[in-house]
Amino acid sequence: MPEWLLWFTRFENSKVAALLLFFFTFCGILIYVYTGKKRSRRLESYKYIPLQDDDSHLDAGSGEAESNERREK
Numbered sequence: 001m002p003e004w005l006l007w008f009t010r011f012e013n014s015k016v017a018a019l020l021l022f023f024f025t026f027c028g029i030l031i032y033v034y035t036g037k038k039r040s041r042r043l044e045s046y047k048y049i050p051l052q053d054d055d056s057h058l059d060a061g062s063g064e065a066e067s068n069e070r071r072e073k
Contacts, residue, residue, distance in 0.1 A: 007013050
């Protein structure tokens with residue numbers, strides 16, 4: 001087995017390697033999310049989703065029920 005693979009099998013070395021891997025992945029995700037004006041505007045618009053009414057969805061559902069009643073008659 002190559003020497004560099006044996007280096008990873010020791011617990012004290014694999015912890016450091018995993019920490020670095022996750023840290024750089026986390027930093028990459030942060031840079032991806034918070035850069036770019038289009039993406040930042042889109043993410044800002046998502047914070048209002050819980051406050052938006054779903055009236056259009058409810059109206060569409062009642063329209064389907066009325067059309068089903070008409071078909072039955």
